[in-house]
Amino acid sequence: MTHVYESVLDAVGHTPLIRLNRIGEGIGAPVYLKAEFLNPGGSVKDRAARHMVLAAERDGTLRPGGVVVEGTSGNTGIGLAIVAAQRGYRTIVVVPDKTSADKLAVLRAYGAEVIVTPGGLPREDPGHVSQLARRIADETPGAWFANQYDNPANPQAHVDTTGPELWEQTAGRVTHYVAGIGTGGTVSGTGAYLKRVSDGRVRVIGVDPESSTYGGGDGSPYYVESIGHYLHPGTVEDLWPQSFHTDVLDAVERVGDRDAIETTRALARQEGLLVGASGGAAVAAALRVARGLGPGDLVVVVAPDSGRNYLSKYFDDGWLLRNGFLDGTGTRPVLGDLVAGAPAPAVVPATASVAQAREVFDRTGAEVAIVVLDRASTAPSRSAGDVIGALFRDDLKEDPERLPVAAVLPAGGAGEPVDEAFARAGGDWLAVLHDGRVRAVVPRPLVASP
Template sequence: MSVLDAIGDTPLIRLTRITAGLAAEVHLKAEFLNPGGSVKDRAALAMVQAAEESGELLPGGVIVEGTSGNTGIGLAMIAAQRGYRALVVVPDKSSEEKIKTLRAYGAEVVITVGGVPREDPRHVSQVAARLAAETPGGWLAGQYDNPANPGAHLATTGPEIWRQTGRRITHFVAGIGTGGTISGAGAFLRKTGTVTIVGADPENSVYGGGDGSPYYVESIGHYVHPATDQDVWPQSYHPQVVDRIERVSDRESIEMTRRLAREEGILAGASTGTAVVAALRVAQGLHPGSLVVVLAPDSGRAYLSKYFDDGWLRRAGFPAPPAPGPLVGDVPATAPLLLAADATVRDLPARTGPDTVAILVLPRRGRPISDPAPGDVIGAVPLAATAGAAPDTPLTTFAQPPLPPVGINEPAIEALARTPPDTTRLAVLTDGRITGIVTRPSLTALTSNEPAS
């Protein structure tokens, strides 16, 4: 028996405290108890086995994958056990813990920029494909389009849940990332004719009808850069399997993640928080004979520096335990002047003060430019710099770097300490979105109890 034999057969844990008042049972499928720490161990093993059988992956070969972290960890664990090299490409938004875990398994980690169009050569998928092609013996796992991904859950996850619930399950809830888990397990459970399949999706993800703008929950949803030529969905995701999708905000996801740890003793990642919020919505109004199973993809140990860190929450503008001293939110913020990245001098409002700064935002189809995420901001333009310019001059001509973001719940003294001292304005984040602008002198005055100049 090897460590790979420990993949699967994860337990169901009944949620008891956060489900108070609900008639239906809600059970959590604890996929974080797989040896690699996530549900992705199942897909990783199935993909490697299929590649070995087909001859795509030969002894001494190199497993290559682009991932937010969990699939790479599963593949790195398997590579270590079977004598392969692992070369894993991750975006720079992946948690520090995931990157360190990959390296602990001996994987070579390549970090690339996140938040770029799919066609960009720096995109995770493009970098991974190039490295696989250039590396002797390289095999690209390709979880997004590999049929072995949903196949793993059709063969294992779905049957386990059916057996563990004594065929009593009425609703299955899971997040949608590559789509493999919900597509495979959902397909098996759907065949019974008695189970409703519900997807949990970040509010901004396009799977559930969002605009594809950045969100803060890792390993779930579908982000689309505004400059992407064609939005291509993973072949591992089979939308016809899903009966409906529940959209969940970042705030709800993170708050539930922390509640699970402190009320249920379950340390899971924020994608679990997303799924549990959706599961509780599903359970509302169900009769006592109903049984909801919600899948928990990974462990919170991979996110201790993020969702469980009070400082991180405050910096991103999410609710956090009270901090000492005056907060950024104690200073009245001005509404930001938001303009599309392709705006010209002609688009500037007629009435603006000489000290006004415009924030240039990548436009998204069908969505007005409001409360943007920092990842959609390309720069800031002091309107004084545009004086005398021709009306058709692009504002990008005058663009400076984006305003440094500070959280509305962040202590003012901490915000001042970590932002450039020569920056006069700061973008205020509320729930991770830009909702206002404050001046550095006003924060300085707040911390020194002196009036701002």
């Protein structure tokens, strides 16, 4: 049947289910992927964007000629920009600086005004994504703040569309629904519908990065976009989105960055499916769940967006090498070989006193330490996103009143060839990253000629 639509808004949804054959080989339960990257804007967020805008029109908070404002990691902004273009509104989106360049280009292509702000800020900071977006909305005549995190139309979009589609597509055979937790709208809305229509038979599994607080992590930075919940140590009150209904979930599967990225790349090369790393994380979790099931079960997993938004990240070997997500080839010495037996780096919390810093150096014998944001955990995260500077033992000899924190050390990935890494980074010291976290700190004289 040929589908003919009156506008792009009618083309949102109706995405296919695709069975994972090669990547799921040997698993008893079939696993089907909900291809949300086939929405007009390339992501599941088109559904929420359409619902939120239409609801705002109905209740009068968005009027003709108005301005749509949102804080987003990119996908919701793209969806809103598409809906706004079709409905005749301007769009202003605020995005964190970790957002891929590909997404920024797409946002601008749809005519959105893009404002980039630092991503690693406390929630109460005026520059925080949500705070800045809200202030812009308050100060812009005719503006409406979409606020996907707390907007009830976000999960409702999936109660009304995604859930019924999945139930119909599987003829009611779905037993397990797996989706990443970002704002929580997709997993909550779809999960609520499936539980209701199945009389509670369908199990709902949320997927979360290992360090995200949703699944019990310490809130430190992670590398998978559009999923999870980062928590800055300076945040006074950790507010979770009202769009995330925790009572809908039966379990949360935590997935590490490397597992998510490797699964993302495997989907492209083994299934011909180019998806983002949040989809890779969800599939990694879905396969984990499916291994414990049988042929009478049916697992559905959501791939929220397209890998075309991440060609400069998860599909770029250079980016992966620099951040420690690719290992060496075995043909040349790499940084990982150099630090294989090295101790973990010396770590000094940003709030430490000079005396406490000296204690760290005395205990570890290190010449240089990384300075990190303080976290309420038994061990420092050492995530590259938490590192704010370096501290040298020699700089404490003059008995300074405050920590003489130097700039962040240049970094190289554990899989990078030693000579190339030092030639690229420069400097006398190098922080070696494995899976985006500082594995060790090494000096140039030990690995390269002067």
